[in-house]
Amino acid sequence: VIDDQIHRTTQIPRDTLLDYKEKTENNRLPIVVTYNAKLNIIRKIERPATHAPYRYPTKQIFPELPLLSYRQPPNLRKMIVRSALPNTTKAGTFSSNRCETCKYVLCKDQVAIPNTQKIFTILDYYLCASSNVVYMIICTRCSTGGIYIGETGQKLRARMNHHRHKINTKSCDTPVGQHFCSQNHSLQDMQVLIVKGNFKTEWERKIYEFKCMELFNTL
Ligand SMILES: [Zn+2]
Ligand SMILES: [Zn+2]
Known part of the structure; x- marks a missing residue:
């Protein structure tokens, strides 16, 4: 399987790979919320609302499924640990x-x-x-x-x-x-x-x- 895939990649000419690929435009509305275990309910709310285009006018306003993404909530590690070394470290x-x-x-x-x-x-x-x-x-x-x-x-x-x-x-x-x-x-x-x-x-x-x-x- 791996050999097959490697063989496939060798078949693609370099020029094709160097061509700029245009990204497909994404109109999905991003909804960014800080994660909380109780927030699963949002998923349940968003789906019927967007999958029932004629019952709710939301489908006309947001024709595509909203892009739900979670932001990591503050945690002990974030509050206590600093990723950068303190400036007091000297030579x-x-x-x-x-x-x-x-x-x-x-x-x-x-x-x-x-x-x-x-x-x-x-x-x-x-x-x-x-x-x-x-x-x-x-x-x-x-x-x-x-x-x-x-x-x-x-x-x-x-x-x-x-x-x-x-x-x-x-x-x-x-x-x-x-x-x-x-x-x-x-x-x-x-x-x-x-x-x-x-x-x-x-x-x-x-x-x-x-x-x-x-x-x-x-x-
Ligand atoms: Zn001396
Ligand atoms: Zn000493």
């Missing part, structure tokens, strides 16, 4: 609880790229507990050159514990430790935000980290 890194990392989280969805007129925009919503991310540590003391890009498969806050430990123990074996242990610097100058998350593979994440390093000139 950036947000504090979820009062962990140590939350104190340093920079909640912004745009970062200026130093020495350019460009702005980098963060598209998604992240928390200090987000994992599989590329993040950015910014030094508030240095106007330029105080940016460090990193990536981690762990939660951001676990990775930040590591960075904080380096700074607190004055370990200069990492770029972050070195920067925040330098003159006039302290942990208080540090801010962190997630640039991007949800990578499919570790490789994809590392590539993205590298691209950010190029973009922010931190290589």
Whole structure:
């Protein structure tokens, strides 16, 4: 049966299908009412009235059967659920609880790229507990050159514990430790935000980290 129908459609030339088809004019009177179970009575009223042309003059006024359509009445779902996301959904890194990392989280969805007129925009919503991310540590003391890009498969806050430990123990074996242990610097100058998350593979994440390093000139 399906093959037959497919065969039939292949027989119709393309030109015929492209021709504009005029719609047949419809004079049926639309009656739109909000649905209610008790309204079935309307169907019973409309039929005899329209099917008995000589008994009722309505047939002359409305020669065709009225087009009865129901409007969906308000329901709990319509009243409670909004189909659009609320505008308060924002992008950036947000504090979820009062962990140590939350104190340093920079909640912004745009970062200026130093020495350019460009702005980098963060598209998604992240928390200090987000994992599989590329993040950015910014030094508030240095106007330029105080940016460090990193990536981690762990939660951001676990990775930040590591960075904080380096700074607190004055370990200069990492770029972050070195920067925040330098003159006039302290942990208080540090801010962190997630640039991007949800990578499919570790490789994809590392590539993205590298691209950010190029973009922010931190290589
Ligand atoms: Zn936190
Ligand atoms: Zn600095």
